[in-house]
Amino acid sequence: MKHLYPLKFKPLFKDKIWGGQRIRSVLSFDFSPLSNCGEAWVLSGVPGSETKIINGFLKGNTVNELLEVFMEDLVGEKAFEKSNTEFPILIKFIDSNDYLSVQVHPDDELAAKRKIGNGKTEMWYILEAEKNAELINGFNRKMDKKTYLDFLEKKQLKEILNFENVTQGDVFFIPSGRVHALGPGILLAEIQQTSDTTYRIYDWDRLDDHGHSRELHTELALDAIDFLQPDSFRTNYPRIINKSVNIVNSASFTTNLLSFDQVFRRNYEGVDSFVILVCVEGSALVDDGFAKEILKAGEVILIPAILDNINLKPDRECKILEVYISE
Numbered sequence: 001m002k003h004l005y006p007l008k009f010k011p012l013f014k015d016k017i018w019g020g021q022r023i024r025s026v027l028s029f030d031f032s033p034l035s036n037c038g039e040a041w042v043l044s045g046v047p048g049s050e051t052k053i054i055n056g057f058l059k060g061n062t063v064n065e066l067l068e069v070f071m072e073d074l075v076g077e078k079a080f081e082k083s084n085t086e087f088p089i090l091i092k093f094i095d096s097n098d099y100l101s102v103q104v105h106p107d108d109e110l111a112a113k114r115k116i117g118n119g120k121t122e123m124w125y126i127l128e129a130e131k132n133a134e135l136i137n138g139f140n141r142k143m144d145k146k147t148y149l150d151f152l153e154k155k156q157l158k159e160i161l162n163f164e165n166v167t168q169g170d171v172f173f174i175p176s177g178r179v180h181a182l183g184p185g186i187l188l189a190e191i192q193q194t195s196d197t198t199y200r201i202y203d204w205d206r207l208d209d210h211g212h213s214r215e216l217h218t219e220l221a222l223d224a225i226d227f228l229q230p231d232s233f234r235t236n237y238p239r240i241i242n243k244s245v246n247i248v249n250s251a252s253f254t255t256n257l258l259s260f261d262q263v264f265r266r267n268y269e270g271v272d273s274f275v276i277l278v279c280v281e282g283s284a285l286v287d288d289g290f291a292k293e294i295l296k297a298g299e300v301i302l303i304p305a306i307l308d309n310i311n312l313k314p315d316r317e318c319k320i321l322e323v324y325i326s327e
Contacts (some may be wrong), residue, residue, distance in 0.1 A: 004304040005291040009051040014039040020097030027298030045087030076273040076305035096182040102202040107176035121252040122192035130185030171235040179225030219279035273324040275303040
């Protein structure tokens with residue numbers, strides 16, 4: 001059997017009512033024939049939306065097909081035990097040219113009860129934001145189910161939502177159960193559990209091209225919402241060059257930010273997991289000692305679990321999100 005190597009993927013482009021042009025203008029993706037693009041799925045094992053490999057002898061295969069053949073060599077022993085038919089992490093780039101619906105995602109327990117696969121915990125890394133751009137993350141006051149329903153029924157939901165201004169480099173961790181939405185003027189990288197389950201709470205009373213409003217999931221969302229208020233709505237982290245900085249450490253995934261302007265060596269011997277490299281700025285040569293691939297902003301490379309040592313050589317200062325499963 002031939003050996004695994006750093007894997008690149010062909011993105012899938014999603015037309016959204018709120019999508020814009022930044023996935024083309026900033027990340028240089030051609031999403032034609034779509035007129036706009038809300039999401040580029042750059043690594044996905046979601047059934048029906050699986051990304052295909054574009055490099056090496058495995059070209060043309062999906063990530064889930066590789067999982068069937070290479071098993072723990074691809075994803076690690078613990079990850080394979082939990083998810084042996086579906087790659088567990090989904091990576092997207094999202095361009096919000098308008099408000100996304102106010103929404104919530106179920107946790108693993110509720111998803112299992114409803115037989116809809118995984119729950120959905122996610123994080124956002126802001127690549128670009130217009131002046132005064134904002135997003136919604138949680139509630140702006142102590143909340144309970146009765147108070148929430150009162151505001152929802154009176155069409156005053158906006159009054160109890162927590163709005164956060166955003167700038168480039170901001171990080172937001174959105175655990176399952178957190179009510180949230182993106183506002184206009186934001187381009188971001190999203191790291192999430194493999195799930196496409198979204199419960200839409202409010203959609204700003206807008207209509208699609210056919211004059212129809214999108215379906216709301218009021219009752220389904222109610223049991224999914226976590227009404228507890230977090231200590232902080234945004235993730236603060238030190239901005240240090242040529243060092244790995246941990247920004248998210250959860251049961252669903254761990255994410256580090258690598259900012260570097262010189263050769264950066266990564267050793268994964270102690271990591272029982274695949275590693276995903278998500279480039280958010282600049283570009284770098286990824287070298288495992290046998291194969292070499294260029295990783296550009298907007299692209300991902302999947303490092304199989306069996307590979308332990310990677311060298312990253314930037315063309316200038318480069319920023320990469322390093323994602324893996326640690327629990």
